[in-house]
Amino acid sequence: MANNFRRRRAPKEFEDVVISINRVSKTVKGGRRMRFAALVAVGDKKGRVGFGMGKAAEVPDAIRKANEAARKNVFRVNLVDNNRTVPHMYKGKHEGSTVMLKPAAPGTGVIAGGAVRQILELAGIEDVLSKVLGSRTSVNVVYATLDALKNMRTVDEVAKLRGLKVNEIR
Numbered sequence: 001m002a003n004n005f006r007r008r009r010a011p012k013e014f015e016d017v018v019i020s021i022n023r024v025s026k027t028v029k030g031g032r033r034m035r036f037a038a039l040v041a042v043g044d045k046k047g048r049v050g051f052g053m054g055k056a057a058e059v060p061d062a063i064r065k066a067n068e069a070a071r072k073n074v075f076r077v078n079l080v081d082n083n084r085t086v087p088h089m090y091k092g093k094h095e096g097s098t099v100m101l102k103p104a105a106p107g108t109g110v111i112a113g114g115a116v117r118q119i120l121e122l123a124g125i126e127d128v129l130s131k132v133l134g135s136r137t138s139v140n141v142v143y144a145t146l147d148a149l150k151n152m153r154t155v156d157e158v159a160k161l162r163g164l165k166v167n168e169i170r
Contacts, residue, residue, distance in 0.1 A: 014042040014050075014074070016067055017118045020138045021059060039115075039139060040066035042074065043122025047083060049149070050074035051119070051142055077123045078152045081106065085127040087155070092148025096135035099144040101152075104129045115141045123149065 019039040025032040036059045043049040052069025056062040080087045080103070089102040099116055104127040110120050112130040115138045120128055132141055159166045 014044050014048075014071065015122060016040055016042045016070065017122060018063055018066075019115050019118055019142060021062070024055070036062040038062035038066040039142065040070045041115075041119050041122050041142065042067065042070040043119075043124070045122060045124040047077050047079055047124055048074050049077060049119060049123040049146075051146055053139070075150060077125070077149045078154050078157070079123075079125065080154060081127075083124060085125060086149075087152050090148045090151055091133075092144040092146070092151065094143035094147055095137075095140045097137065097140035097144040098133040099141060099148055100131045100133065101145070101148045102129040103127070114138065116145050119145045119149075 017040065019041055022037045023034060024037050025034050035055055035057055037053060037055045038059070039053055040063060041049065041051045050070045050073040052066045052073055054062045054065025054069055056065060078087055079085065084106060085103045086101050087103065089100065092099045104111065106127055108127045110117055110125065110128055112120055112128065116130050116132060119142060155166055155169060159169050
């Protein structure tokens with residue numbers, strides 16, 4: 001009896017975006033050895049986002065490794081105003097890059113470029129202002145953006161940390 005059942009794929013939990021692919025080389029005795037480094041971000045557009053890097057001799061392998069690493073590093077982002085924007089202004093830093101994220105009024109959209117835009121859209125942020133200061137190296141910009149998102153605190157969290165009520169903070 002033949003088994004005619006097709007294997008069904010589970011619905012994709014995360015969307016993934018390849019931020020950049022770099023060709024890197026190592027000089028060895030026989031010449032240069034070329035490899036590829038891929039930067040991939042994943043997110044569900046509902047407040048969860050992750051980032052990973054992978055290196056391999058071939059581009060598809062590097063992307064697959066980066067995708068696996070990104071799925072292992074997923075974290076939840078604190079959002080306000082019906083999950084549309086960030087709670088407050090914050091400057092995330094990594095190495096020589098600084099990324100400033102600032103809440104925006106509804107309807108503003110994502111005012112960001114390059115890697116910052118891709119991370120924010122995967123996180124599900126709809127209204128935000130951003131500016132990259134210092135180095136614009138994509139790896140450092142992504143890490144600085146993630147630093148800013150990880151350090152965002154809502155009013156409820158700050159009140160709980162300080163042992164106060166929400167109305168005592170504002």
